[in-house]
Amino acid sequence: MPSPPTGIVTFLFTDIEDSTGLVRELGSAYPELIAEHRRLVRDAVEARGGYEIDCRGDEFFLAFTRPNDAVATAIAIQRDHDSYSWPAAHRVRVRMGIHTGEPAVEDDDYVGIDVHRVARLCSAGHGGQVLLSEATLEALEDADVEDLGEHELKGLAQPERIFQLVRNDAENDFPPLRLGQAPGAEDPQAEPVGGSAQTKGKLRVALADDSVLLREGIARLLAEAGFEIVGQSDTADDLLLKVRSYAPDVAVVDIRMPPTQTDEGLRAAQEIRSNHPDVGVLVLSQHVEAAYAMELLAESAEGVGYLLKDRVSDVDEFAAAVRRVAEGGSALDPTLVTQLVGRRRKHDPIEDLTPREREVLELMAEGRSNQAIAERLFITPRAVEKHITSLFGKLGLPPAPEDHRRVLAVLAFMRS
Numbered sequence: 001m002p003s004p005p006t007g008i009v010t011f012l013f014t015d016i017e018d019s020t021g022l023v024r025e026l027g028s029a030y031p032e033l034i035a036e037h038r039r040l041v042r043d044a045v046e047a048r049g050g051y052e053i054d055c056r057g058d059e060f061f062l063a064f065t066r067p068n069d070a071v072a073t074a075i076a077i078q079r080d081h082d083s084y085s086w087p088a089a090h091r092v093r094v095r096m097g098i099h100t101g102e103p104a105v106e107d108d109d110y111v112g113i114d115v116h117r118v119a120r121l122c123s124a125g126h127g128g129q130v131l132l133s134e135a136t137l138e139a140l141e142d143a144d145v146e147d148l149g150e151h152e153l154k155g156l157a158q159p160e161r162i163f164q165l166v167r168n169d170a171e172n173d174f175p176p177l178r179l180g181q182a183p184g185a186e187d188p189q190a191e192p193v194g195g196s197a198q199t200k201g202k203l204r205v206a207l208a209d210d211s212v213l214l215r216e217g218i219a220r221l222l223a224e225a226g227f228e229i230v231g232q233s234d235t236a237d238d239l240l241l242k243v244r245s246y247a248p249d250v251a252v253v254d255i256r257m258p259p260t261q262t263d264e265g266l267r268a269a270q271e272i273r274s275n276h277p278d279v280g281v282l283v284l285s286q287h288v289e290a291a292y293a294m295e296l297l298a299e300s301a302e303g304v305g306y307l308l309k310d311r312v313s314d315v316d317e318f319a320a321a322v323r324r325v326a327e328g329g330s331a332l333d334p335t336l337v338t339q340l341v342g343r344r345r346k347h348d349p350i351e352d353l354t355p356r357e358r359e360v361l362e363l364m365a366e367g368r369s370n371q372a373i374a375e376r377l378f379i380t381p382r383a384v385e386k387h388i389t390s391l392f393g394k395l396g397l398p399p400a401p402e403d404h405r406r407v408l409a410v411l412a413f414m415r416s
Helices: 019-047 067-083 113-124 134-139 212-224 236-246 264-275 290-296 309-313 315-326 334-341 355-365 370-377 381-394 402-415
Strands: 009-016 051-056 059-064 094-101 104-106 109-111 130-133 145-151 160-165 204-208 228-233 250-254 280-285 304-308 330-332
Touching (some): 009 113, 019 051, 051 381, 067 094, 067 130, 094 134, 109 113, 109 381, 113 130, 113 160, 212 315, 250 264, 250 315, 304 309, 355 370
Antiparallel strands (some): 051 059
């Protein structure tokens, strides 16, 4: 296959609206539906000289030399999906975003803000809707569009003027844009499919801090973010009692607790990890104390977090960190990670990593998912996967379950 275009490129990003609902309703018949969806998309792309950059699940990331070809492909995909006889009347509705820019190329993959701009455009739309950036509209020879005005897209510094492609053979009235939703996110009304009971109900939190104002404030923030607060404590001993009694999904504890205000919270966290391995532990600290963090991570980085209290003010980030820890991931404060980066030892395999691989590993240490790493570094998820595979090899981590190797890689990083 020819190399993807360089210079000025028009990106087309697509995904299926409420694919989770389709999985739930179709069950074992869903793979057949996805296979037909992919065939329709690929036929339209091939007919108009497009390039398939990535395909994961129900999403496509496509590139075109000419913006008019991208728009023509989007229209063809919509029409082909509208006319197709889907199984059991389960209509497949595709939402799309189109943006034109001049992305950089790294490791045969596109990188830069343009990649994320097109993904955000797609995620803001509804099934059957095609959204265009102002840059694409200016590059088109001709297009029938509706101006939807300027909107803030999550993660982008400047508002984006968004236009909707108008089709004379289809309905053009859609609900307000879905703003602030991550790329690939499902319909917020859809229920999760499969998974543990944790993912289906509210995550349960036990909270310990001797400052009643801070403790109550954190409890309120987490409750508003959808967590269930099953217990609050002002001492480490009482936290341990709450954990034994209520079996929370995660315990959030201040590192310094009465009576000595030294490391009572840390000791409680270690005891929880030892005696209640199914309970995640997130330690809060006023300052970075690397030695304490290393003690907490001595055995494993699974279900562990260490954050500065200042992070609580960013409610979304804090809630995401609590959720990651509760679900067995890690959440390490960027300040702690930065401090540990400066540590060295002889023959450290970390030194063999490229600067980009090191950035990926640092974000893995913070507990970021591949998608979150891609957004932070302005690269595609596929590029993140390539870097992770490479760093696994350099760190001497043979093939194994992905999460297991991620934990080992983070521990290697922390101990370097």
